[in-house]
Amino acid sequence: MPEGDTVWRTALHLDRALTGSELLGTDFRVPAHATLDLSGQQVVATVSRGKHLLTRIGEQHTLHTHLKMEGAWHLYRTGTRWRRPAHEARVVLRTEQWTAVGFALGIVEVVARDAENTVVGHLGPDLLGPDWDEEEALHRLLVDPARPVAEALLDQRCLAGVGDVYKAEVLFLMGVSPLTPVGDVPDLRRTVRLARQLLTANRLTPTQATTGVTRRGEQNWVFGRAGKPCRRCGTRVESELQGQQPRQRITYWCPSCQPVRQPRAPS
Numbered sequence: 001m002p003e004g005d006t007v008w009r010t011a012l013h014l015d016r017a018l019t020g021s022e023l024l025g026t027d028f029r030v031p032a033h034a035t036l037d038l039s040g041q042q043v044v045a046t047v048s049r050g051k052h053l054l055t056r057i058g059e060q061h062t063l064h065t066h067l068k069m070e071g072a073w074h075l076y077r078t079g080t081r082w083r084r085p086a087h088e089a090r091v092v093l094r095t096e097q098w099t100a101v102g103f104a105l106g107i108v109e110v111v112a113r114d115a116e117n118t119v120v121g122h123l124g125p126d127l128l129g130p131d132w133d134e135e136e137a138l139h140r141l142l143v144d145p146a147r148p149v150a151e152a153l154l155d156q157r158c159l160a161g162v163g164d165v166y167k168a169e170v171l172f173l174m175g176v177s178p179l180t181p182v183g184d185v186p187d188l189r190r191t192v193r194l195a196r197q198l199l200t201a202n203r204l205t206p207t208q209a210t211t212g213v214t215r216r217g218e219q220n221w222v223f224g225r226a227g228k229p230c231r232r233c234g235t236r237v238e239s240e241l242q243g244q245q246p247r248q249r250i251t252y253w254c255p256s257c258q259p260v261r262q263p264r265a266p267s
């Protein structure tokens with residue numbers, strides 16, 4: 001699933017290609033907006049909010065999209081061939097130069113500009129946002145201190161942008177078991193800062209690497225490496241589904257580098 005860095009970069013590319021141009025054609029291939037036509041309007045901006053994308057069109061509309069699992073925005077020179085099947089397209093925005101196609105998007109909805117808050121207002125501080133607020137993110141993470149840290153980091157209402165890759169990698173680098181209650185993480189502030197650093201470092205490149213090595217198969221410490229030896233200590237990397245059905249998410253960790261801490265003695 002694309003994480004905050006990928007979404008941030010997608011917003012940048014859409015913004016560069018479309019902003020300031022008039023739409024010559026639009027095609028919303030979702031039932032709610034099948035008859036909507038925004039051609040003739042100018043694209044004002046595309047911005048990311050965590051893993052959400054907002055494309056502002058004309059004075060009144062905002063297109064809200066989310067990549068979810070398989071989604072992607074592609075940019076093509078108008079008139080050139082698409083690289084994914086047309087039946088996967090959920091939205092098409094065409095300008096004279098560029099055609100932006102949103103394939104297999106998890107969310108496609110058009111809302112009024114002044115109603116953007118109804119679709120992204122629930123999000124916590126955006127790790128890659130201009131208005132990032134570390135104190136607020138820490139406060140939100142600690143609202144439920146008993147919750148496992150791996151689940152808390154994924155909760156976009158606490159902080160927006162972390163997905164399974166960064167969750168696993170940050171906890172490995174901090175030596176923290178994913179099962180640790182978020183209130184017991186020894187240095188939660190540093191953990192959050194590290195998540196932000198990793199997302200920031202990766203936001204301009206399509207190859208996501210947390211090890212500093214971009215070669216395929218060497219980009220991550222534990223993510224996607226179940227059963228393989230830990231790069232630091234050689235212990236078998238474990239994986240497990242964490243959280244409540246149906247929202248379970250996979251977690252990877254090294255049991256030696258990320259030992260489960262004994263619960264604090266009751267005071």
Ligand SMILES: [Zn+2]
Binds near residue numbers: 230234254
């Ligand atoms: Zn290890």
